[in-house]
Amino acid sequence: MSGGRLLEEMMMRPPVTCMIDEDIALRTLGEAESKESLILAEVRLEERDMRHITVKEGQVSSVITSKDMGMNVRIALPTGIGFASANRISKLEGSKLVQAALRQAKGGKRRTPVALAPEPAVKTSWEVYQKHKTADMSTDDRLSYLRELDKAVTKTGVKVQGRLFELRDYEIGSYFANSEGSRIRSFLPRITLESSNMVISGGETAQSIRQWGSSGGWERTHEWALHEVLPQELKMLKRQIEKGKGVKPGQYDLVCGPEVAGIAAHESCGHPMEADRILGREMSQAGRSFISPDMQGKRIGSEYATVIDDPTVPGSYGYYAYDHEGVKARPRYLYKSGIINEFFHNRETASRFGVQSNGSSRAEFYLREPIVRMGNTFVAPGDFEDDEIFGDVKEGVLMHSFTEWNIDDKRYNQKYVSREAYFIKEGEIAGPAKKCVLEITTPGFWGAIDAVSKKLEFSAAECGKGDPIQAMAVNTGGPMVRLRKVVLK
Amino acid sequence: MSELKDIAAHLVDIAGREGADDVIAEATDSRTHLVRFSNSEIDAVNSWEESYVQMFVAVGKRTLASDLRDMGNLDSLVRALVSSAGRAPENKGYGGIASGRFKYRPCRADRAIVNIKDPSKHVHDSISAAESEGADNVGGTLYIRHTRTGIASTGGALASDESAAAELSVRAFSQPEASGQAVSCTSRLSSLAAGRAGARAGELSVKAKDPVQGEQGKFDIIIEPLFLGSVMHSTMRRMSALYVDIGMSMYAKKIGKKVASKEVTIVDDPTIPSISQRAFDHEGMPTRRNVLVKDGVLKTYLHGTSTAKRFKTKSTANAGTFIPTLFTIPTEPTAFHPVVEPGDWKTDEIISDTKRGLYLNNTWYTRYQDYSTGEFSTIPRDAILRIEDGEIVGAAKNIRVSDNMLNLWKSVDAVSRSSEEVFWWDEASPPSTLPTLRIRQMNITRSS
Secondary structure: OOHHHHHHHHHOOOOOOOOOOHHHHHHHHHHHHOOOOOOEEEEEEEEEEEEEEEEEOOEEEEEEEEEEEEEEEEEEEOOEEEEEEEOOOOHHHHHHHHHHHHHHHHOOOOOOOOOOOOOOOOEEEEEOOOOOOHHHOOHHHHHHHHHHHHHHHHOOOOOEEEEEEEEEEEEEEEEEEEOOOOEEEEEEEEEEEEEEEEEEEOOEEEEEEEEEEEEOOOHHHHHHOHHHHHHHHHHHHHHHHHHOEEOOOEEEEEEEOHHHHHHHHHHHHHHHHEHHHHOOOOOOOOOOOOOOHHHOOOEOOOOOOOEEEOOOOOOOOOOOOEOOOOOEOOOEEEEEOOEEOOOEOOHHHHHHHOOOOOOOEEOOOOOOOOEEOOOEEEEOOOOEOOOHHHOOOOEEEEEEEEEEEEEOOOOOEEEEEEEEEEEEEOOEEEEEEEOOEEEEEHHHHHHOEEEEEOOOEEEEEEEEEOOOOEEEEEEEEEOOEEEEEEEEO | OOOHHHHHHHHHHHHHHOOOOEEEEEEEEEEEEEEEEEOOEEEEEEEEEEEEEEEEEEEOOEEEEEEEOOHHHHHHHHHHHHHHHHHOOEOOOOOOOOOOOOOOOOOOOOHHHHOOOOOHHHHHHHHHHHHHOOOOEEEEEEEEEEEEEEEEEOOOOEEEEEEEEEEEEEEEEEEOOEEEEEEEEEOOHHHOOHHHHHHHHHHHHHHOOOOEEOOOEEEEEEEOHHHHHHHHHHHHHHOEHHHHHOOOOOOOOOOOOEOOOOOOOEEEOOOOOOOOOOOEOOOOOEOOOEEEEEOOEEOOOEOOHHHHHHOOOOOOOOOOOOOOOOOOOOOOOOOOOEEEOOOOEOHHHHHHOOOEEEEEEEEEEEEEEEOOOOEEEEEEEEEEEEEEOOEEEEEEEOOEEEEEHHHHHHOEEEEEEEEEEEEEOOOEEEEEEEEEEEEEEEEEEOOO
């Protein structure tokens, strides 16, 4: 990936200019550092400006602006970890948070003393460059963008109910300091659009609920090309309703499009490879994992199954340069040529496994405790052209995209129902297939792959995990992948 | 510090003087303490405090909402907000805000919850109880919440509200694939049944031991309140008029029609004592008991003022927040405390009356192929117990309920007389009071 090189280029830009007062962070940290038996103290100050506009059937239905700021203190003692936060920033607040976090850490009474993997102190600043700052765009600019999008949808002539578009952009400025000497200032702007459309034809319906998202400025909306993509999607759904035929249940070769490969990478590779799940930290909410620590190095898929998570992909929705423990982000090879290779770690889980953190600690915002999260998870590209991948499929299905999906909490049994699918006959696309269902185990999915195409595509999503649940900006992605002889319903 | 409703009234006054026609200010002050436990020990303790004002202003049909969090600078933020609203685009579907001479029920929070210093004793009680039933690994969360709100509007709203909640969720394992989950949610600390929730989770985990691969086919399913809580999560959202309006609901054009069996009556009742009891909706309208489904017939959608105007009806006092929360749409009318009215069955009788079925403790990840028709699937988790000839004969695993939500509700043929308040994570949410149901001949699938 070229992400690492571009990241360095971004980091050479002038220092971030958010309004956060470092002195408050450092004084708060100083207070925490004076405590006995401290393993680590962290202080994060954050500010966030957000704008949100909703357009329904071409008309504004909601305009929201929000300016938020706050701070948190996290303290690790041998007895436990405490985390306290508030939507206020002041020296007095910092002092209160130190006391609260300390009390919580002392009261933990852990049987296994808390330990954190060592990390070097980092002093840096990073930001994501915006060619066109979203904060400089007016509400009218946003509105015309969405109205043009709605116009493009209505021009298709497809009967669509809903036509609900939500555009949200925000900037997060942050200052992080820890008792080991790390000082990191950052500025991360993101922009995302969600659309809800219900296509109706001949009394039948097909839903399209989509999200696009990037880090960066307004220029990212041009890259999405939604004025072309969305009309195509709705015309496609009309064809699926009118021309689609049901798939006769049975065994087929299945080609999964990038969106389906991406959701599988996220759900049945990314999540089960989170070390906090593997250790049971999420056992009562997002669940555990079918993967146990001793499965590292064991086979889970075919030699063509390589899944990477890389938070440093430039412009990606899940981009970050340093995680919320101040650890530098880097690509993680999760499944490597079919082998369970590397778990997602924060400093605490890394210590339990005797390894270094790989920079996976993220929090949705300052009020929440950082936990182990994904960034941009995708199936690694292979060496097939897209059309080559159909080449020797005699009878199969291309599941290009999905609608309903779910997976059990140990991440072993998953289901994907197609939104866009086609029959493949003698290596050629042969007409739309309606709502075909893949219900398969995790080794069943990754073990059946025998070809992967070259072209990588990403989708944006909000991943839910933690308690209270934290929505995390991520990308899922992949090229086309071919699965041999899987059962479709 | 002034009362929150006075702060809200002051801000409404400023906005009015700046030229806003409609104004709502809802001020909130909340404190949350969370104890997370896993592997039978406390692994993290979090606490957070929030103070903010959610403000909605309309200048004619030009509307703008904002989340004001700089509490030391509210007056100038409100002036700026009204100025920006005057330049905002017109919201042609805007139907005004609730107005009237409102009367509110007094709400008081249990001081025992508000003043609790160290709630970890309840966590240890639940772990011990689960282990004494045979579990060997226990995890969960205990939330202690205290929230105060004050609301004022140009429509005549002026009120305060206060709530406190203790919410315990316990998941117990007796084997890696044998678990049970239980909750105890209460607005009175003296009613927090930590030991009972732990024991129930532990007992279910033991019953779930040695699960066999689940079978595909049609089964009668008996679902516990926790499972039903997840079903309610999606059912209530589809009854929100906003989702009906955008075509994302199987309840469109179903008012007055049968959407469930005659055994089913669903209400939304934020007036009863519960952890989601509240005095007013987000427009300041006093909350009330709304019958949504009566003996299987759909009576109303959930409405705020704007959706009610669009549907030519009256608000049900379910106006949602102007600032969207996780995975919601701004202003979406929302259920506050759904209740499925109890029936006349004992849970044991439902089991003994079932020839071939599955007893399901909990579920998650309910997703739809098509919201307008209701095709969905959900993945049972925790105890999945097999029933043959009225007896529990063992446990199963790796199944999915793949059916249609309208069909699910129409297939309910037994409702327990006992109910339980449940709230768990983002699944059994919002908090609800629910019985156990039997649903006939649901389609069960599994991985091939």
